[in-house]
Amino acid sequence: MTDLPTFERSPILPNEVEDKEIWQPRWHCFCCQDTGQIQAHLVSLIIPDYDHNRDRIPVCQGCNKFDNYHLKEYGVLDLRFDLYICKKLDAIARDGWKKTTEQQFEKYKKQLDIATGQIAQAHSLAVANRTSNDEREVQQRKAEIEAISPQEWKAMNESYLVGKKDE
Known part of the structure; x- marks a missing residue:
């Protein structure tokens, strides 16, 4: 055994924001996801043998978010991706995102349909x-419950759930 402590998770975002991220991303430019650097899977559409570890950094011209222009002095930026190419890559990425979310919704809808079907079954x-005796008893209890007046419901609520006022 080690003497290392155990920490609980410490998420930056609450779960509802993380779940929302799946369906609605926070970035505006799908080409670079607001980083200024074109996403590698999109670069590979233009440069098939692109190696992000060895090749120059492709800069998005669609949103001008790339803030490391001091790297330009070192010749590590690839500025060949013009506005037209970045807009095309943005459209491709948006379409891919749309298809992915549609697939996710279909998957969850099928799961919901299966669960609903199992419950109904x-x-x-x-x-x-x-049995006919059970059915008669169910119908009798239902009729008795439906016959309770609103005043009686209120009295039962105060008596059983809320507690008596004089206690």
Whole structure:
């Protein structure tokens, strides 16, 4: 055993923001995701054998977010990607994002449909397994509940759930 401490996770964003990120990204430019550096999978559409570890950094001309222009002095930036190419790459990335989200929605919809079907099937089995005596008892209890007046509901609420006022 080691004497190392154990930490709990410390997320930067709460879960609802992380979940929202799946469906609606925070960036505006899909070409570079607001970093100024064109995403490697998009660069490979223009430079098929692109190696992000060895090749120059392709700079997005669509949003002008790249803020390391001091690197220009060292010749490490690839400025061949003009506005037209960046806009085309942005459109390709947006389309890919749209298709991905549609697939995710379809996946979740299928899961929901399966779960709903299982619940309905379980309910119908429970109803089908009732005897006529059970069914009569269910209908009688339902009628009794429906016959309770609003005043009686209020009295029961105060008595059982809220507690008596004099206690």
